[in-house]
Amino acid sequence: MQELIKGLVVKNDTKIVFLVLDGLGGLPWPEGKEKGKTELEAASTPNMDALAKVSACGLHMPVSMGITPGSGPGHLSLFGYDPLEYRMGRGILEALGLGIEVKNTDVALRCNYATLREGIIVDRRAGRVPTEESRKLTERLQKELGRIDDVELIFGPGMEHRFAVVMRFPQALEPGSANINDTDPQKEGTAPVPLKASTPQAERVVRIAEGLIAGAQRVLKGEPKANYILMRGFSQTPVMPSFEAAYGLNALAIAAYPMYRGLARLIGMDAPALEGDLKEELALLRLKWNDYDFFFVHVKKVDSYGEDGNFEAKAKKIEEMDSHLSEILKLNPDVLVITGDHSTPALIRGHSWHPVPLMLHSKYVLGGLTESFSERQCLRGELGVFATVKLMPLVLSNAGRLKKFGA
């Protein structure tokens, strides 16, 4: 499908905005004054409701019916990349989340500080090293082990015993370079699992990883607990066409959280560092309006409150977004999509498999089918329930950016 689209793409000067409220979809709350309403239904959203009435509405499924997507698959789908074809490894996402950029020259992995006695793991988490302490250890590792052979090592301190490492090789890596087992045996009282390459391309990476383990043992020698590192989730970036190559779109990602900027950079979007929240994001959108074709605006907190099981705060965050909607509309985008990357019902306190409400506003929609913006109303919309990966072609067409297929 991406090949087909590529052949149909034309360029013009239209502007497309994806406003992604992370974890937008919800479920009815079982009690209290909002009983029976979803977060979107409970939130007072007069501006989105009015827009939904004149938009194409529907719900989209990021992976497949019943499958709960992680943030990686959720966003890849929105951008038109089949998440079953392009798998994003745990190490890559961890590194992105810690703000480390990853490229096609890199292998990323997650590490734990652990306690090793006479070759046996006696504590897989080194007594859950406090974050402040582990940060100092990780900075020492960075200082002492910045390079092994011609490979640059980039360390990303994480929470407690966790950190990430990106190995940056001098050239782009072949696919299969990260097919390496975890050394974490997942239980204590046993030796670490030796590293083994499952493909010939991964052998070079194994040698660097072995060097890293030995180096870390040297650096951490005097530590009472955190004297060893365990490795998990070796991964490399999937080989994906860039957003520009796939759609001819010059794209800007506006996201306050590092992971989403990192995801966007993987497909070649510009993603400047940004602190703050909605206000700062919308200021950047205005500032850069003339410089890009496509704007991915990511609002994280909707998901965060869903993960906390905080129904009310999630609804409030949606209301806050609604009160800023006019600022986006003032820019007069040719296509405005408002949706999420997956559902995060407060009831479930986590991502869920439920399809995600979506509205697509442009001059070329039916509209007139929904009274407000919610899961139940979107079911009445002209888009029905559809696979997320099919959204991008629809968006391009609404922006006049796709030619006819066939004569």
Place this chain on the structure above:
Amino acid sequence: MQELIKGLVVKNDTKIVFLVLDGLGGLPWPEGKEKGKTELEAASTPNMDALAKVSACGLHMPVSMGITPGSGPGHLSLFGYDPLEYRMGRGILEALGLGIEVKNTDVALRCNYATLREGIIVDRRAGRVPTEESRKLTERLQKELGRIDDVELIFGPGMEHRFAVVMRFPQALEPGSANINDTDPQKEGTAPVPLKASTPQAERVVRIAEGLIAGAQRVLKGEPKANYILMRGFSQTPVMPSFEAAYGLNALAIAAYPMYRGLARLIGMDAPALEGDLKEELALLRLKWNDYDFFFVHVKKVDSYGEDGNFEAKAKKIEEMDSHLSEILKLNPDVLVITGDHSTPALIRGHSWHPVPLMLHSKYVLGGLTESFSERQCLRGELGVFATVKLMPLVLSNAGRLKKFGA
């Protein structure tokens, strides 16, 4: 997709019930006091209607738009096995329907008693031997031809001139072992078609089948009409992962008809023999409630009345089920699915291609979209019209039995 699901499955102690009203879906009746209503709309089903209001509703398509499924594809789809990938041969279904268990060591086929004169078939049905007579003949064949070489032969008497044979080999058979033509020429006045293996794996089976034909001619020598047997539908069980391997579910099939128990056993469900109807089925459900994760409860008569073109009796059977619904709800299943394996509109007097109404009840649904349980109401539901094979992942997620895909 089944591979993906397998990697995401987790176990817990939730209980899942599939209540399958065989042939549930219907069409508007053209006359009389129920004119314009489907069987489900005509039936008074206050309990299912109330449950539908707070359930996820939709309609599912067992094979594809416009394709009428047999019972095999209908049930395989419901259980999450793609019916286009896993083909169930006619011989297998015939044997299952006659209550003969079939395994991966078996080739099953359908046979007809026929009349042969000087090498020519003069009657393909041996004058439609009365069932009582043919049963005796088949018992004689069983007694005289219980084994050829190391292959056990199991005969299943059928109606009139029909019977089934299962050839049980000592070891599991390779795929392709039943690629053998029918000997039935489909017309009289011609010789039987010689057996021929289309694949090398089928040659051994051909030799046994030839032995069976010759043996039967010996045994039936003195018969005035039924002196020969014609063969059709050579088939073996598709190689399918078991339900337990695919989903981690320990499953019980509760079905009064042998074919449905046989189908369930093919994927490793326990399926104890059972006589009776709804009452006995629900008694078994209660009895075994603590021993299984998944319960497939099959109600045959809904389909049977549809096949008879008896609109009223089909509606009544649905009403009867409705009056028992509270017995299932009392058990408090975590996920309850009520649906059919295909539609059997009384108007059509047979299976049909129409999608099948479904409700899925769990704590994690939107609900509030339908007023009752019917084809037309289900179209308003949150599940829309979907491929049946996608149901199982949704069910697993609703039972908390699927992890997130990707990070």
